[in-house]
Amino acid sequence: MSKLSNLQLTERIFHRINAESQGLKKISSHELSIAAEKLMIDAKDTIRCFSLAAGDVNKCDHKIAK
Structure with missing residues (x-):
């Protein structure tokens, strides 16, 4: 699957x-499940990132900080 936002x-x-x-x-149920899983x-990474950063996105080591 190509990189999509x-x-x-x-x-x-x-x-x-x-x-x-x-x-x-x-x-395609397979394609739909892959997209939903991603x-x-x-979403979980975003929540974790903001929880860890506690308001400081510079502390976030994930791509979301870009």
């Missing part, structure tokens, strides 16, 4: 769900 992944998921609901395209990992 969380926003791009979320948009792709919603577009596919919308397309499937209109009968236009079937969602979003969950990133």
Whole structure:
């Protein structure tokens, strides 16, 4: 899977769900689960990062600090 931002992944998921609901395209459950798993990992990392940083993003060693 190519590198996509969380926003791009979320948009792709919603577009596919919308397309499937209109009968236009079937969602690949494997692709959907990979995207959802990546979003969950990133969300957990974000929470951990901000918890550790306690307001100082310079202390965060994760890519979110960029």
